[in-house]
Amino acid sequence: MSDSAGVKDVTAEKPAETKEAVELTAGDRQKVVTPEYMFFEAPRERAFITGSEAAKEAIRRSNVDVAISYPITPQSETMQQVGSLWAEGYVKEYYRGEEEIGVMSAIAGSSRAGARSMTATAGPGLMRGMEVIASWPGGRIPAVLLIMCRVVNAPLAIQPDNVELAYLLNCGIILFHGENQQDFFDYTMKAFIISERPEITLPVAVAVDGFFVTHARGYVSIPSKDIKLPPRDPYAEAVPAMDNENPPARLSRDAPIQKSNFISYQVHASWQQEVWAANERARRYINKYMGGLIEVVNPDAEIMLIASGSAVSQSREAVRQAEEEHNTKVGLIKVRSIRPFPTPELRAACKHAKRIIVPEFNYMGWLHREIVTALYGHSKAEIVPGPRVYGGMSMPTEMILQTIFPEKKFVF
């Protein structure tokens, strides 16, 4: 491989040898630290910022090579701020793509070039890019996709509703669902490291609910902007970079479509198995870096709420009110990782549960279906489908309390 293969820390070697004085970028001046130091040891300061700003600060510290943007509400603010990072020198390459199929395809290109790549989208943008996104896992494309959920279907609306995540469940992408601004900051940085692990080599999507998280401020503790994650090492991944510095992946040369049906079935079948096995292998790093696929509050309670995204925040408050105002201990399971899905974790955490309530911000209840599938034959609990809000509605805690206490009357 050539000397400029981009796998070394440029800050260490640049100044002495350059012929003419090369101006160091802001990114060049950041110090590379280990993921462990960045995530757990670096001193942090508390900031009061929006979800979009939290994403920006995560990207600033993530040593990103290529970021490609395209506007869509409520995502636009994030990628325009990433544009500012490029202008400031924290991101090496940035442009506004033509639309989402173009953007997602270009991410497939830049990631194949061996460059650390990211983009962000929302709702209809995700739907438009879906053909490409669904092919990233099979292409073993390490990249990070931020998703700011909004309504996708007609009649047109821009309001928060996370039905779009249902479309991502079956393509092999790793999917995290953040509760708040802090999660958006932390999950985004961790997503890069997990995505590029040799045994994983898959795209990671980090979703939050639009507006509730992206446009609202929350407290986020963040490390110094003078440090950044280590660069991507494309030569230590499951599939080699398409940089003509090493033999290309056999798949690109022997695509199953070129072969007899028998070989085609075999290649595609084993490839899918490997994609999903890689997805499962992410568990180890989700446990290591993110504190596990789930978080459990009041683990002994007989009534358990299970939620992801903004519904977790509302559920936390409902748990507090149930205890303080209704003298009832209610449990809460926050699902951080939707893919891989925490099936064994939920089975263990719900063993004693008598009622399971699944509050969601979408009509069809994809999380409920996932939970029912995971617990089938492993729990005798009643699994309540809802409460649910959709189309942009917020979820009053009274709505959750009403489901917890059906005999009482709540006003909402």
Add this chain to the structure above:
Amino acid sequence: MSVKNISITPGWEKYMTKEYLDLVERGPYGKQKKVSEMGSFKEVLEEHPMCAGCAMTLFIRLTMVGLPNPEHTVLIGTAGCGRLALTQTSIPFIYGNYGDTNAVASGLKRGLEVRFKDQAKDVVVMAGDGGLADIGFSAVMHSWFRKERFTTIMLDNEVYGNTGGQESGMTERGALLKMAPKGKMFEKMDMIGLAQTSGVAYIARLTPTNPTRVASVVRKAVMIAREVGPTFIQAYTSCNIEYAIPTPKVLDDARDIEAKRYGFMEIISDEAKAYLDSIDTAKKAKK
């Protein structure tokens, strides 16, 4: 692969296959091969599953000879006949989704430029008329407007050959094809005009009738894309199956079409011209 990466560890030569030895010892990497030398060196494309007499295959083979730096080139294609041959070249080939070539190439080229500051990496898209003018149209046009520095080569057989002979935007008006049971209702798309409008630095239209010219046009297009801006080659590569051209007559057809409506044409920007002149001057100075 770059020359260094394909070289065999000393002492292991006898264990390598003949094919591999040929590629290392008699391949085109690191040497600029000429069309007149064909038959005397190991070509980038040899075995392929294309139809007998396919003009597209001839064109692709000549294109591979024209590449100025095959050891630092990455090819991108999409669904269509061309990729059946392109996947068999000894150059990395990316086969993405339908019509995504020029978007993938944009990201790939920029990513390679971030990583390789001192080594030019050439990105070449080769796809059909359907892939570039129909399903990939938006990505093609925007890559040109953005002045992305890679080469787009259209293998224009004026039909969807791989799916069994449906009309494309590049089909001639009136042609009777599948999905055009009454003949195509509108004109062949003017991709050359669109390339001009969007500021492509070098545009060429040709057929495979003149092998040396194909290689020379490709070389110019790749060199200009490296230093100046986007380049576009539109090549008539007939489908002898769907257009029922007898196999021995494929080149006669190409000459005929060339004479009637597909004559050689080159449109070059001033900047690209100046760049080519500077290469020539440098070459002459060396001599």
